[in-house]
Amino acid sequence: MKNKLLALKLLKQKIHDPSLTFPLISEKTGYSKRQLIRLSHSLDESSDMEALCHHANEGKEPVNKALKSEIQFLIDLKKPYPSITIAQFRDIFFEDVLNDPAKSDIVARYHLRPRSLSWFRSLFIQQGWKSPESRKPLRRDGRAPHPLREPAPQRGMLIQIDGTPFDWIGNNEMWTLHLAVDDATTEPLAGCFMPTERQLGYCYVMYDILTKYGIPMSLYSDKHTIFRSSKEGNLTQFGQMMADLGIEMIFANSPQAKGRIERYNGTVQRRLPNDIIRFGIHDYDTLNRWFTAFYLPYIRSKFAFLPKDPHDAFVPLDGYDIDSIxxxxxxxxxxxxxxxxxxxxxxxxxxxxxxxxxxxxxxxxxxxxxxxxxxxxxxxxxxxxxxxxxxRRKRPSSIADNQKDLHEILNNFSAKK
Structure with a gap:
């Protein structure tokens, strides 16, 4: 425990008593030599020891204390986002308010200032807001339940793909996000929303990857029948397309085995619904276009990192007829x-x-x-x-209550020929 008053008294005595060395004073007071030298600069013959023991700002309001106008502005900013992480709420505040030149008058009017993540964490606690961010408990030895393997060294060496059903727009409709994430950088490469997890969704994802980046070395997926045939040795339709490109299919035995994309799906589930509200997306056609054009680069800039090997493993698509693939x-x-x-x-x-x-x-x-x-x-x-x-497909039964209904049924038959 440091004793400031004793340190000041001994430093004052040291002026007239050379036997009082800095190491000796340090041992008695708990201050380092550098701290003692700094304290000695504030001393003179008429120094008031009691006054020097108190900090100059003691009893004063912190200069960076938030005003009521700033707190109220943040409360109003939070209202459209009932479930949002502290980090994302801070991002929205910085990106949509502080860093927007068009909002400079608002920043001045409400006395808004850049705040640290810990400051926002305190705000969440004070306001009783709950963050959906949650961490799985560690094991007794302090390690994660499923230790992570080393990521692939090169971008394009291993692509993880998966489908996540969720009510993204908040209209009580579950749509599946088909997502591909590079294992070396954790960057999302392509994504596609469809009503259910289906082959067509993954075809759109792979088409985007092939045309933008090239051919990856391998795909890492679960054992969904889209990827893996129930008959040993047989390729699914999707598997045949990948085989034509020389892409190796690797299958995971559990969600934990493909942990990177599982965690990324969790991140997207927490962030994307709020960003859909934030950017005014109301239907899935718009969402698909916006997700590819804007959101993938946006989220990539926040969470992707450089691979160990700067050389890509993607192979150019030259010589392939992609429509035939x-x-x-x-x-x-x-x-x-x-x-x-x-x-x-x-x-x-x-x-x-x-x-x-x-x-x-x-x-x-x-x-x-x-x-x-x-x-x-x-x-x-x-x-x-x-x-x-x-x-020759089986036709559903029809009921004709009268001659008019029968006439309409026959006309439908003629139209289908």
Whole structure:
């Protein structure tokens, strides 16, 4: 325990008593030599020891104390965000108010000042606001329950992909965010919102990655049937697309095994709903465009870090026909000049627009573009358009209470032919 009054008395005696050395005074008072030298500069023969023991600001209001106008402004700023982390609320205050030149009059009027994270933490406690930020308890030995492995050294070496269902807009509709995060930098590379987790969402994500960055070395995912076939050794449709690009699929056995993207999903779930409110996003079409154009770079600037190896592992897309990559693949055999998929019969069309005559049992490869649903057949590496010849799908039962209803049903049949 430091004794300031004793230190001042001994320093004053030292002026006339050379036997009182700084090490001796330090041992008796708890002050370091440097602190004692600084204290000695404030001494003279007429020094009042009691007065020197008190700090000059004692009893005064702190010069940086927030005024009531500033506190009230922050209370009003918080109202649209009932569940927000302390860090994000501070970000919004800095980005939307303090650093906005158009808000300079507001900053002056309410006496707003840049505040530290600890200051905002105290404000949350004073106002009784709860932050959704939560940390999992450590183990008894003080380590995290699932220690993290070292990240991949190069950007593009390992991409983690996952789907997260959530009510992002707050309209009681659960939509799934399909997200891809680079393992080396934790930067989000691409994202897509869809009503459910589906193959098309991951195709959009991969299309963005391929066209913006190139071909990654591998993808790390869970064992969803989109990625991993239930039949050992078989590739899913998505797996075949990745195989065409030379991308290796790696599967995790548990959510903890792909911890980086799981934690990133948690970060996005906490931040994104508030930023959707903040930027006035009201529908998922707008959200998808805004998320890709603005939010990915915005969130990347906050949480991404440099990889250990500055050289990218992404490979340029040169030489690949990307439209041919993102296709569903079916193998069929011709019967009576046609083949069927999902109860619909198709025939190949030649360059004159005529149905082609093909020998029965001839194998053909069918491709369907995942984005446009455009279908074509491959024969001898040549693409042939196809046309619908019959629709044998099961039709739902219809009820006709009168002749008018029957007439409408028949008209619908004619329209579908």
């Amino acid at each position: 993102f296709t569903l693949r079916y193998e069929r055999r011709i019967k009576n000049d046609s083949f069927s998929i999902n109860g619909i019969y198709y025939s190949l069309i030649d360059e004159n627009g005529e149905i082609m005559h093909i020998i029965n049992d001839t194998p053909v490869s069918i491709r369907v573009n995942v984005f446009t649903n455009q279908m074509y057949a491959l024969r001898y590496r040549k693409k042939y358009p196809v046309t619908v010849t019959r629709d």
